Each structure stands twice: as structure tokens, then as C-alpha cells.
Amino acid sequence: MDLTEQKVYFDSAEFEQLYHYDGPLGAFCGREGSKFYLWAPTAQAVLLRLYKDGHLGGAYQMEKMASIGQGVWCWETKQDLNGIYYDYQLTVNGINYETADPYAKAAGVNGERSMVIDLASTDPIGWSEDTAPAQSTETIIYETHVKDFSWDPASGVQPRWRGKYLAFCEEKTTLNGKGVAPTCLNYMKSLGVTHVQLMPVYDFGSVNEMAAADEYNWGYDPVNYNVPEGSYSTDPYHGQVRIRELKRAIQSLHKNGFRVIMDVVYNHTYHLESCLFKTVPWYFYRQTADGGASNGSGCGNELATERSMCARYILDSVLYWAEEYHIDGFRFDLMGLMDVALMEQIRSALDARWGKDEKLLYGEPWGGGTSNPRKGTQLGHKGNLHRLPSSVGAFCDVTRDMIKGSTMSAADAGIINGGYIVADIFDCCLRAWAFDNNRFHVETPGQTICYLSCHDDWTLWDKLILTLDEQGKRFIEPCEKVLAANKLGAALIFGCQGRPFILSGEEFGRTKLGLRNSYNATSSLNQLDWSRSVRFSGLVDYYKGLIALRKQLPALCDKSKAAFDRILRAKDLGRNFAGFLLNNQGSDSRWDQILLLYNVSAEPQNFSCPEGTWEVLLDAESSFRWQKPEAVKGSLKLSPVSAMYIGRKKGK
Numbered sequence: 001m002d003l004t005e006q007k008v009y010f011d012s013a014e015f016e017q018l019y020h021y022d023g024p025l026g027a028f029c030g031r032e033g034s035k036f037y038l039w040a041p042t043a044q045a046v047l048l049r050l051y052k053d054g055h056l057g058g059a060y061q062m063e064k065m066a067s068i069g070q071g072v073w074c075w076e077t078k079q080d081l082n083g084i085y086y087d088y089q090l091t092v093n094g095i096n097y098e099t100a101d102p103y104a105k106a107a108g109v110n111g112e113r114s115m116v117i118d119l120a121s122t123d124p125i126g127w128s129e130d131t132a133p134a135q136s137t138e139t140i141i142y143e144t145h146v147k148d149f150s151w152d153p154a155s156g157v158q159p160r161w162r163g164k165y166l167a168f169c170e171e172k173t174t175l176n177g178k179g180v181a182p183t184c185l186n187y188m189k190s191l192g193v194t195h196v197q198l199m200p201v202y203d204f205g206s207v208n209e210m211a212a213a214d215e216y217n218w219g220y221d222p223v224n225y226n227v228p229e230g231s232y233s234t235d236p237y238h239g240q241v242r243i244r245e246l247k248r249a250i251q252s253l254h255k256n257g258f259r260v261i262m263d264v265v266y267n268h269t270y271h272l273e274s275c276l277f278k279t280v281p282w283y284f285y286r287q288t289a290d291g292g293a294s295n296g297s298g299c300g301n302e303l304a305t306e307r308s309m310c311a312r313y314i315l316d317s318v319l320y321w322a323e324e325y326h327i328d329g330f331r332f333d334l335m336g337l338m339d340v341a342l343m344e345q346i347r348s349a350l351d352a353r354w355g356k357d358e359k360l361l362y363g364e365p366w367g368g369g370t371s372n373p374r375k376g377t378q379l380g381h382k383g384n385l386h387r388l389p390s391s392v393g394a395f396c397d398v399t400r401d402m403i404k405g406s407t408m409s410a411a412d413a414g415i416i417n418g419g420y421i422v423a424d425i426f427d428c429c430l431r432a433w434a435f436d437n438n439r440f441h442v443e444t445p446g447q448t449i450c451y452l453s454c455h456d457d458w459t460l461w462d463k464l465i466l467t468l469d470e471q472g473k474r475f476i477e478p479c480e481k482v483l484a485a486n487k488l489g490a491a492l493i494f495g496c497q498g499r500p501f502i503l504s505g506e507e508f509g510r511t512k513l514g515l516r517n518s519y520n521a522t523s524s525l526n527q528l529d530w531s532r533s534v535r536f537s538g539l540v541d542y543y544k545g546l547i548a549l550r551k552q553l554p555a556l557c558d559k560s561k562a563a564f565d566r567i568l569r570a571k572d573l574g575r576n577f578a579g580f581l582l583n584n585q586g587s588d589s590r591w592d593q594i595l596l597l598y599n600v601s602a603e604p605q606n607f608s609c610p611e612g613t614w615e616v617l618l619d620a621e622s623s624f625r626w627q628k629p630e631a632v633k634g635s636l637k638l639s640p641v642s643a644m645y646i647g648r649k650k651g652k
Contacts, residue, residue, distance in 0.1 A: 003282065003291025010283050010307060011374045019071040020308045025316075026103030027086065027116045034081040034116060038101065039309060040279050041071025043090045048075050051085040054108020054115065054237055055210075071280075082121070083240070085113040092281055099278035102313065104224055105320075106239035109210055111203040111224045115239035119324060122243040130251045132259050132328045138557045139360065140547055141261065142193035143454055144504035144528075146201060146232045147216065151527040155183045163213065163523070165201075165232050165242075168249035171256065175530055183530045189256055191540070192547040193502065195360070196253055197261040197331055199455060201246060203227040205270035206520065209236035216526060218455060218519040220333060221270035221299070225317050250326055261329035261360060262321055266305065266314045267337040267367070268297035276303075276313075284310045286372050296337050296371025306339045306377045314338075318346050322359060335363025336381035337371055340388055343380050347389045362393030362449050362499075382440060390443040396498065398440045399429045399450055403492050407457040410466045410516070415492065416485040416641070417467040421600050423578040427570035430580055430596075432498035434564055446559030448498030452489050453506050458516050460486060461509040475511040478536060483509075484620070484641040487542050488600065491618065491643030494546040495580070495596045497556055497563050504528060507543035508536040545623025549645070552626070554586030555594055568593075576601030577638070581610075584647065591615070591647030599638040607636045609646070618645040 001009065009015055019041040028035045036048055049059035065073040065088075085108050090097045100107065104114035150157040150167035156177045157167045168185055175181040182190050200219035207215045209230040219229065228246045230236030253260050269276060272293055276284040286294035286304045296302040304310050321327045330346075332338060343361075350359040365382040378384050385394055397407075402425070405412040415421050428435075432445035442448055453460035464482045465475055486509065494500055503510065505528045512518045518526050533540055550556055555566045569581040580596045594617070599605045615629035620642030629647075638644050 003287065004289070006282060007287045007291050010304075016308045020312075021070040021072055022312070023070075023072065025072075026101060026105065027081075027114065029080050029082045029116050029118055031080055033076060033078040035076040036065070036074065036086070036101075038065065038073045038088060038103075038279065039071050040073055040090055040092075042280055042283070043073070043092050045091040046073040047089040049087050049089060050081070051087075051113055054085050054113050054239060055110070081116045082118040084116045085239075086116060087113050088279070090279065097278035097281070100224065100275045102275045102279055103226065103316075105226050105324075106243060107203060107224050107227045107230075108239055109230060109236045110208065111205075111227060111230070114224075117240060117243070119243070122240050122247065124244060124248045124251055127247060127251060130254055130326055132254055132326065133257050136194040136551065138551050139195055139499045140193045140550070141195045141197050141449070141499065141501040142188060142191070142504055143197040143199065143501065145199040145218065145455065145526065146229075147523060148504065148527050150184055151523050152530050154530050155528075156530075157184060160234060163232070164234060165228075165245040165249040166234065169252040171252070175534060181530075181534045183533070185252070185256055187530075187533060188258065191507065191544055192551075193258070195259045195261050195329065197263060197329075197501075199263045200265060201229055201232065201262065202264070203229050207231045214523045216520065216523045220265050220519070222265050222268075223270050223274065225266070225313075226320055247325060254326070259328035259360070260326075261331055262325075262327045263331045263333060264318070264321075265333040266303060266317070267332075267334040268299045268302050272301045283307065284313070288372055294372040295369045296367040297334055298368030302337050302367075302371060304373070305337070305342050306374045311339075311342045311345065314342060315345055315349060319349060319353070322350060322354070327359075329360030329362075332361070332363030332380075334367050335394065336366040336379055338363070338380045339373065340378040340380055340384055343392055344389055347392055357391045360393075361391065362395070362447075365394040366397075385447070386441045386443065388447075390447060393447045393449050393499065394442070395449045395451060395454070395501075396433065396440055398433065399448075399493075399496065399498075400452060402426070402429060403489050404452055404460065404463055405467060410458065410463070413467045415600055416489045417464055419600055419602075420575045421578045421598060423570040423572040423580070426492075426578060427567065427580065429492075430496050430567055430570070431564055432496055434497070434561070444559055444561050445497035445563050446499065448496075449501050450493050450496040450498035451501035451503075452493055453503045454501070455503065456517075458514070459503065459510045459512055460489065460506050461511050462514050465511075466514060473514060475513050478509070481641075483539060486539060487620070488598070488641050488643055490543055490546055491623075491645075492598065494550050495556065495643070495645075497558065497566075499559075500550070502543070505532070507540050508532040509539060542623045545618065545626075549617060549623060549626055552588075552590065553584055553594060554589050555582035555584040573607065574601075574605070576603075577605045577607075579607065590650065591617075592650045593648040595646045595648075597636075597638055597644040597646070599640065599642055602640045604640055605638045607638065609633050609636055610648070613649045614646045615649060616644065617647050618643065620644070
């Protein structure tokens, strides 16, 4: 059949009835022997090839696999093949394909050969006792990249571990090893974040694991979905090393109080001719009307998540990472290409295994181009947020762009760099859009990821420099005007009821010198410059205070549908000035009401304090006023481009 006919057949109920399979897939080994299962329903023959090495030498043994029904091929032996590498040769319509195993759990260098692995042998000491820290009163997500995190020579991480998984295992690092300013894991603990979101750590294709150590990429180009990336390990040539070292990193993060979120890219693969394609040509990919590759990802291909065996593959993969690596949450890249039914399956399966909402799920509610899913498929984009389970979240680009300006234009400005705020509109941001609104329709504030910057597009600092620094785009040095706008932006985000999200280094003015898309730039440009955490210590302290204060404010931490009613009043106090009164009642709350005041003008603003005993919790100078609260009454003065939070003492 031609590609058009094949597309129709793969989308048909007949194909699913004949070939959907729920049994074991992948390679399994143990003292009783080893078994290999491969789903390849369109193949006429499958040859298993075994190797002693992960990339050198030819196969020492080749075995014809047997078809056992439902499109599955199998071979078994009484030998324990733990540590042996393998791949497959398939014959499909007269064409031979050589491929790794899509269900591989380990691989050799660059992921070209799969590896049979006894996963228990990769567990670090104490792994069976490893558990995630208890849920915090609030979720504060900190996005980082394994290499960025510790590549800076000033990070204090030992040279062999810089840019590696094991950097997350060094607990007391300081700037240049001088024992004063904390860095890396030590620094994150002092900051107060609760969740660490790791940019892709599965095996990706854009970095040659055999090349120089300073090769760089973000990693949004999957090759082996269930195998850790080898370039972040100390030895990419032996497949068990990367597994053990990633587990050690997660174990260390858990021990130090962080939950771990994995950034996953189930919307496309590095190349169209991936191991998925070579195993069942075209089945795992959406196709255009003429049978070509649909490109909703903008990367040349997209996965057909609505096809049952593709959905099973993704669900199995998520559950595998959660089970084997103790991952606590998943951030879905281009979730707008994932179908709603699959996201429901994932949510339900995680809840059934670990408890309701124990695993955090959220993603980008958009795609990267025009998608062509099977007719009737509902995709997880912004227009369908109301169709997703209420505990599947989404990044809120509406709030992001309202505060700092569009990510599509360097010159476009928002509230903090353009100069005015409309209270009734920003009221939607504060409520995290948790009501029927056409711009971002979610059921609860817990679905909304509130953020100003992430790995994509300009860093917050660079965006503010590009829009505010009239004296020559000074990315490196502190700029008072930009510092004020950055603090105000942080106070706005941390005043929203959604889940706050920070790009690592945002809190010390992280810069990429104005480069918008640094996905394949140098390691030195992308790395966290740990010296800035000292030079911008005032900004760091402001974020620290916001995070610590936020955890004490039920009005902002409430993620239920009732949170909607906590915002009692939103008031325009002039074109550049707005205030928001919130019900902050809670068993541990020191203040029964809080008032959030925002001045976006270049002039100070006066405000009459409401009746009652009020205390300053935060102002332009410090976000730690709440530690030694100062009672206020009468007229308050807000500094230019600043925020002030005040709280009414309980019973006063």
C-alpha cells in the first residue's frame, strides 16, 4: 500500500484490534535466562544481533526472532545476558532496517546499540530507601540544565564532576571553593525552592558523547526515551554508569529536600528515521494527507500520540521513569501536540500507583507548527485546557507577556517595562486565570504555571536590558533601572495564585548577552555564572524573601477552586498603581488579610492604609520586612517601580 493508504490503515480500528499488545516489551535478564520482545507488526523478519561492546566490533551472535502474534517478535535463551549490547535488523516490505530497541533501558555510547541490563545492579547504596521529601505548603519550581548547573569553574564542583549528574551530589560547594558564598546544591537550599526541574536527561542526539566535553545542547532531540543521556555521566561507554549516576543525583536532591521534575519530549524525535520509525515505519508518526511527515513540532516530525501503541509507549515510559528513577513530576514539552485522552491516562495511572496528585504534571499548551492528528483527536493546547484533568498544569504565557512583554519581539514591553497596569485585567493573573476566560481557561490555580522566564527565549534580565537600558545594553553589570523592574516582576509573579516557576539564575540577573535562542550555543554562554550570585546578592535576597514569605500566605498557596474567592477586591489607584486585597485566613497564618500594592510608574505613590493593625511585609528595599514587621497606619508611600505587601494582624 502507498503512504496515504498506510496512514488510513494505521489510524483504523481494525489495525488496533489486530495489533494492540499489552504484554512485555524490551530486553529482560536474570539467573533464569534472558528474553527479548519487539513490537514490529509490519516486519516480515527480525534478526537479533548481540555484541560484547557498546560501539566497537561486529556481532558475535545473531538470532532469528519468532513471531508470537499481535505483531510481537520474541527470542529467549537460558543465558543471563546482563551487560551484553544488542540491536535489531528488520525486513519491512523488502527494505532492511538496522535499529536500536525502542524499549531499551540502557545503551552504549551515543545510544546506537541497546544494552541488556539488570537494573537492580545500578542502584546506589540506599536507593531502596530513597523517597521524595514531603509536599511543601507551596510548589516553587527551579528549572536547570545539568551542564549549566555546574560547568562554571568557579562553581566549586570538582573538575571531573562539572557538567555531570554527580555535581548534584556535592553538598557544600562555594564560589571558587573559598567557603563563603554557596553554589549549586548548597545555593539552591539557601534559596528555598522546593522542586528542581531538570531539562532533558534522556538520551538525546545533538551531542556526540565521544567528542570534547564542551559540546552543548539543551537536549530537546530524543533518541532513546528510556535511557539517560551519556554526556552527563563520567563514562558514556559503559551503559550502567549513566543509570547509576543519574540515580545518585536524584537521591541527593531528595536527601537535600528537593522533589525532581523531568522535562520530557514525547512530541517528536531527533530525526524522523528513529528507532521508533525503523521498527514500524510511519506508525509512531503523524502524517499529512499525502502520507508525508506532519510537522506540528517545528522539528520535522511529530509523534502520533493518539495511536494506541504510541500512547502505550509514552505511558510506559512515564511510569518507568517514575518507578525506576523515583521522578516526582513531568514537564511536557509542546504538550499542545499530546492528545487529551493520553494526558488523562497518564494522570490516572500515576494517581493509581502513587496517590492522587502525588506526581506533578504540567506542560507547554502549544505546538510548534500545524499538526495533523487523527480526526476527532483533542490536543492539549490552550483552547482545550478545560478538557484536561484539573491536576494537569500549563505554562501561562498570558501572564508572562502581560508582565514583561511578548517573547516574539525584543522591543515589546509589559507592565514592568512599559509603565501601566489595569487592575481588573491583572486580577485575572492573580487568580491564575482560574475561571471561565477565553485567554487561559483552567479550573483551579494549581493548573497554572506562573513564570517570567524559562530556558526558551531571552532571559528575564536580557529582556529587561533590551527594553530599559538606554545606555548601551549593559548585560554584565548591574543596572538600577533593570534591577527595580526585575524585583517588581518577581513580586507580581509571587503574588499570583498559580505555581511559581523560576529559570535558574533569574534571581541573579542571568544573562546570555542578548542571545534569544541559546539551545546550541557554547557551554560558557549557557552556564550559570556563579559570581553573579554574589554581585547581584541584593536581587538574590529579594527572591529568597519572596519565596519564604509566599509559603506563609494561604491566600496565595491555596490551589483549590475556593481560592477564586480569596481575592476580595481589585482596585485601580491610577493608571500606574493598583492594589489587591486578599483573604489570608488559615490555621497558621499571622495575617488574616494581605494587601498587594504595585506601583509601575517612575514616581512615588501615596496610599491610605485601611483600618486595622497592618504590618509591612515587603517593600522596594526588602522582601524580609515580615521578619521584623513594622506597624503602619495612615498614608503609605510606595517607591517608583516597586511593590509593597502589607498584612493585617489577626484579630486586630
